[in-house]
Amino acid sequence: MGYYMRARASELLNQNVAAIADLNKLMSLDPKWKAVALFYRALANEAQGRNDLAESDFTSAIALDSTLAMERRWVEYLKSIQADGDDANWLGKPYDLYLRMGGL
């Protein structure tokens, strides 16, 4: 749980290498976290521009938990709002809020 939370915080600070290390540790400690860890690792890889790795992680995560397909679409929606700066009605930047509050 500590690794999961720190990974989210690291992604928020754009420290994606540290986030990926924590998510790898999380998966090795507890297999029940594997789908979630893969999902957040995909987001970290995506943030680093490593889209092939991100796509592979998304695919693996969704294979383990099909609800993550919807989660991915939700995250893409949040990112697009944030990128467009169209967040006047939000409490903060939508994708940052997702990482802060935890979508999963």
Next chain:
Amino acid sequence: MVSRCTSTRRKGIAFVTYAGILVAFCASITVSVVADAVQDCQQKKDLKLQVQGCTQLLSRSLAPAGQAAVYQYRGSAYLGLGQYDSAIDDLTKSINIQADALTYTLRGGAYEAKHRYDLAIPDFNAAIQLKPDLAELYLYRGVCLLAKGDTSDSIADFKVVINKKPELPDGLLHEGAGE
């Protein structure tokens, strides 16, 4: 005269005996009612029943330590029922009588559920002061710090969690603080 006196005395004895039995009966019912209320207030399977039991106990005169415990139990039940304001009221009463780490943790959880991180964090601070070795408390505070936007401070708390208890699973909320 003697026989009338004897008869009156017998009636008196009978009355006293009857009254004694009645008092004992009523006392046993009262003891039983209180025992049921204590059991209801302490169990955690049926939260509405827990609230009822605790409310019944609070209607009686309790020693301060007992009152603090019952407010804590009922506050915890309200928290489980999602009645956060009632939980905060009870847990505050409990803290005002006798503060402990579990009660601060529970109230912090209620504030967190209301997204009042500014109020939750001081409660987790207080709990950490009382139980600095409990990894869970740093996790709860870290979650609030992250949600509030204090990302660097949250990372410091998660580092403590990882160092103290790397395998800490989800779903441990509030256990352990009362040990």
